[in-house]
Amino acid sequence: MSGIKEILTVIQSEQRKAVLEHEAKMILRKMEIIVPPSALVKTKEEAIEAASKFGYPVVMKLMSVEVIHKTDYGAVVINLQSEEEVKSTFDDFMNRFSSVDVAGVLIEKMVGKGLELIIGTNTDPTFGPVILFGVGGVMVEAIKDVVFRLCPTTQPQALQAIEEIKARVLLEGFRGMPKVNKKELSNLIVKISELAWEYKEYIAEMDINPIIANEDGLFPVDARIILK
């Protein structure tokens, strides 16, 4: 887990509360959590190189402290199929965001469709760091199918939490969807709860959402960390 504190300290020294996605994913990698292959690039050439290394389709996301709600600003473009599309998206980003402070563009291997889950953490005024697991995606706040545990959580607690969501049937291979590996999922819950607990002096809130569960495994596709 070495290096996480350093990353968080740097962000704090920049007076930032929002951890950018590429930083958040770097932290997840350091927790030995598998995230889709990605690279932060500064130039069009680097973007093309990274995309061809990962293989198409790819996703491109603008990394900027001024653009936190990326989707709202059109700063995420998915399903890019070719070098041409990567080039034009890169140009488009540079045009549209010419006045903001851009840290770079995150090129990421696109994860295939699957069930969208959320794992998040928050600092509860009564209980301190708590972890949430549930049905993820953009409608998470409308569906509200989530379960809480104290951080750090154990694997049996996480497995039990997984069984407590109303939509648990979705994890069993619902209507042709792949079955979710619950052991792997509980490991992910445990690791994220440990991250929130170990770095509770720094981390206020965290959303790993969506985590896409498909036939290849579990993939945290977006990660948001808010510091104290």
Next chain:
Amino acid sequence: MKTRLENFFNAKSFCVVGASTTSNKPGNVVAYNFVHFFPGKTYLVNPKGGELYNNKLYKSVLEIDDSIDAACVIVPARYVPLALQECGKKGIKNIIVTTGGFSEIGEEGIKLQQQMFDVMREFELNVIGPNCLGLYSPALGYDTMFLPGSKLKRPSNGPVSIFTQSGAFGAAFIDQLSRLGSGKWVSKFISYGNASDINETDSLEFVGQDPDTKMILIYLEDFKNGREFMQKAREISLKKPIMGIKANRTETGAKAGASHTAALSVNDIIVDDLLSDAGIIRVITWDQLEDCVLVFGTQPLPLGDKVAIVTDGGGAGVMASDMVSDCGLTLAKLSAEVQKKLDDTFPSFYSTGNPIDITGSATAADYRIALEAVYDDPNVDSIVNICIPVIPDLDIEEYIKITKELAKRKEKPFVTALVGGEEADYATVELLKDDLPAFESPGRAVRALGMLTEYTKYLQKHGVDPRSIKMED
């Protein structure tokens, strides 16, 4: 490690500071309780001096030569910091402050409580309260509940320990338990009020290790030490059942944050999930809590979720069946042997499936056959015995006798619902006299089984045999 409340309950000498000579005043009631029931030495303090209940009234704790293990301070709020200071100088470490008028009343009270804190810190005191009923243990003759015995009836010694944030809730529930069945229910009662020092987590820790406590009942409105409370509850709930009310459910939680997780972090949803993770059976209403005492206190835990229902009324059976599924229970499929016995014995118009409906033609003998058969059926984990006593051929005395026999076997949980008027009430009272669970509706009886079964499931998930949980040594 010794828990902090042990120092209070194990006291061999006790001092009532503010012992009043005016009958029924709080300081008078507590003095009466200790002089008459406490087996250790009791000292009474009143600045006016004199005598009370043949005991000397010391003008100050500092006049007492003997060492004192614990004290109860019952003086007006403004004198409390001074009284604590004198106790501190005397070397009394464990003090109950029942007086109200502190942080709960606003700014002035907050100031007083702050003065209390300063004294507590200076003398390293353990304090229960202020604004509470303090402690009660019938077996130990320990009773700081300042309400007179003519008004607040005391339950006698039993398996249940209770801790409560609200004194009024505590008083009402204690009074209620005194008239529930034999009244033999309470081991330790802790009302900690404003929790200036001793709080819910200290209380849980104490009753968790107390060998005389077989089940734990709680009433909370908030947590002083929520994280540790949940961690301790996780350990204790594998050894004894914990159940109770966490009120204040609409309290708003964390301020809205930037994440979905923060937006979803509603205080009560987190509390609910953490209570269930810690193995605490959460109930919402007051009557459920009394039902908990009745079933957990008198019946064994079921080994599974399969319920058999015996009824003389179809509607009652249907409603009970609905509640079975609402509570996450299932209707047992009777074993072939039991099924055959029922089919062979009963007339064809009795319904011998589950629920077994022995109809308005039922006799007490029919109840015996049906109830014994399902009790002995290995496919049945628990039994609901429903009776609407208005039917002509039912001998109520005989029915009560059969019910008592079965409910006392205690191999499986057995609950009874008596639905109706005078005769139903009569039978309920008769069963309760022997501390057997009897309820006024099928739903309430099934819900009680639901709570028992919820606990069984929790234990089994954690690899604990429900048979290891016992109400008696």
